[in-house]
Amino acid sequence: MECIEGLLSARANAAGSSAIRDLLHLLERPGMLSLAGGLPAAEGLAPGPFAAAFERALRRGGPYGPPALQYGPTEGIAELRALVALDAQRVDGRSDEDDVLVTTGSQQAIDLLARVLLDAGDTVVAERPAYLGSLQCFAAAGARVVTIPVDADGLRTDELERELRAGLRPKLCAVVPNFQNPSGATLSEERRVYLGALAEHYGFVVVEDDPYRALRFDGDELAPVRRHTELAVTLGSTSKILAPGLRVGWVIAPAALRAPMVRAKQAADLHTSTTTQYLALEMLSDHAAMEEHVARLRALYAQRCHALSCAVGQELATATFTPPRGGFFLWVRLAGIDTTDLLPAALDEGVAFVPGAAFTTATACRDYARLSFASLAADGLREAVHRLHLAIMKV
Numbered sequence: 001m002e003c004i005e006g007l008l009s010a011r012a013n014a015a016g017s018s019a020i021r022d023l024l025h026l027l028e029r030p031g032m033l034s035l036a037g038g039l040p041a042a043e044g045l046a047p048g049p050f051a052a053a054f055e056r057a058l059r060r061g062g063p064y065g066p067p068a069l070q071y072g073p074t075e076g077i078a079e080l081r082a083l084v085a086l087d088a089q090r091v092d093g094r095s096d097e098d099d100v101l102v103t104t105g106s107q108q109a110i111d112l113l114a115r116v117l118l119d120a121g122d123t124v125v126a127e128r129p130a131y132l133g134s135l136q137c138f139a140a141a142g143a144r145v146v147t148i149p150v151d152a153d154g155l156r157t158d159e160l161e162r163e164l165r166a167g168l169r170p171k172l173c174a175v176v177p178n179f180q181n182p183s184g185a186t187l188s189e190e191r192r193v194y195l196g197a198l199a200e201h202y203g204f205v206v207v208e209d210d211p212y213r214a215l216r217f218d219g220d221e222l223a224p225v226r227r228h229t230e231l232a233v234t235l236g237s238t239s240k241i242l243a244p245g246l247r248v249g250w251v252i253a254p255a256a257l258r259a260p261m262v263r264a265k266q267a268a269d270l271h272t273s274t275t276t277q278y279l280a281l282e283m284l285s286d287h288a289a290m291e292e293h294v295a296r297l298r299a300l301y302a303q304r305c306h307a308l309s310c311a312v313g314q315e316l317a318t319a320t321f322t323p324p325r326g327g328f329f330l331w332v333r334l335a336g337i338d339t340t341d342l343l344p345a346a347l348d349e350g351v352a353f354v355p356g357a358a359f360t361t362a363t364a365c366r367d368y369a370r371l372s373f374a375s376l377a378a379d380g381l382r383e384a385v386h387r388l389h390l391a392i393m394k395v
């Protein structure tokens with residue numbers, strides 16, 4: 001085994017393991033209440049509609065048998081790309097079918113972008129706190145990650161501009177524009193426009209990773225950064241609205257990026273499963289059913305967010321947070337408490353969460369905790385917060 005470890009690539013070693021990830025293996029313990037994962041609600045995963053959609057997908061004929069069971073194009077099946085483009089066009093005013101590359105979850109799109117844009121030592125800008133999965137891709141690419149803080153209106157574009165003026169030259173800047181994972185923040189309209197202008201002035205790609213877009217509790221949808229600049233690429237996913245098990249996501253990008261991404265994807269997995277692409281297509285193209293389904297999800301998550309927010313407000317005296325307007329997460333500050341130290345005590349009490357330090361490469365966010373309200377019903381959320389309170393009393 002030691003011999004094999006010595007053979008591992010720099011890329012494999014850069015990806016590293018994490019103490020927090022190791023602790024979260026304890027999630028399997030019986031009776032554990034988890035606020036840790038970003039798992040969609042089980043109530044949203046009714047098997048019936050999937051079974052019916054699968055039947056329909058298998059009934060589609062083709063010269064080589066059902067296309068849902070055959071190899072397919074690396075770019076993804078044409079009908080799904082057209083459907084994604086139509087929806088994107090409505091908000092960005094520019095996308096067409098050719099711009100869309102279907103990926104194996106939006107996570108693969110981040111990995112492909114890192115592969116085609118980054119050499120070891122290149123600089124990327126990430127949010128502070130950032131989506132953990134993108135930090136992993138950037139680490140594996142050997143990139144230097146510079147983090148810019150997020151406030152209630154998303155990425156601090158003024159701070160980013162200050163760094164750029166001081167000489168920072170990133171190849172890409174990654175943001176989660178809606179109901180960010182983990183902070184819950186939404187990038188304001190003004191900052192979207194500004195980020196687009198900064199990208200054009202300084203010449204970097206904006207990666208707008210947007211899996212939570214449809215899960216807005218109230219208010220109007222904001223136009224994506226891609227509406228404001230051709231240098232933005234938008235990532236989407238079926239994971240939060242249909243099922244993460246499908247592993248169907250996409251990236252909408254200009255040809256200059258898409259062509260090398262297609263080549264990198266070919267090397268990685270030839271194409272995303274045609275079976276799940278057709279299943280996703282059948283589900284998404286039933287517009288009336290989808291509208292109803294997404295409305296139900298929005299109401300469910302809004303109700304759970306409310307339940308968790310109330311419980312945190314009542315039980316955790318020092319906690320502060322900005323209520324999110326969608327998505328899965330409450331980003332709670334527990335002033336004076338190192339949440340990495342709190343985690344083992346919380347696991348002992350039977351509740352899991354992700355400590356803030358996991359979401360940044362900098363020594364920041366140490367008194368924050370990401371609490372997901374997506375997976376547990378209101379009673380479970382209240383009990384989980386009570387257990388968290390007991391753990392806090394012990395540290």
Ligand SMILES: Cc1ncc(COP(=O)(O)O)c(C=O)c1O
Nearest residue numbers: 038105106107131181237239249
């Ligand atoms: C911000 C963000 N981006 C990407 C992903 C990956 O999603 P997918 O299941 O589409 O790969 C997640 C999943 O939690 C996420 O929160």
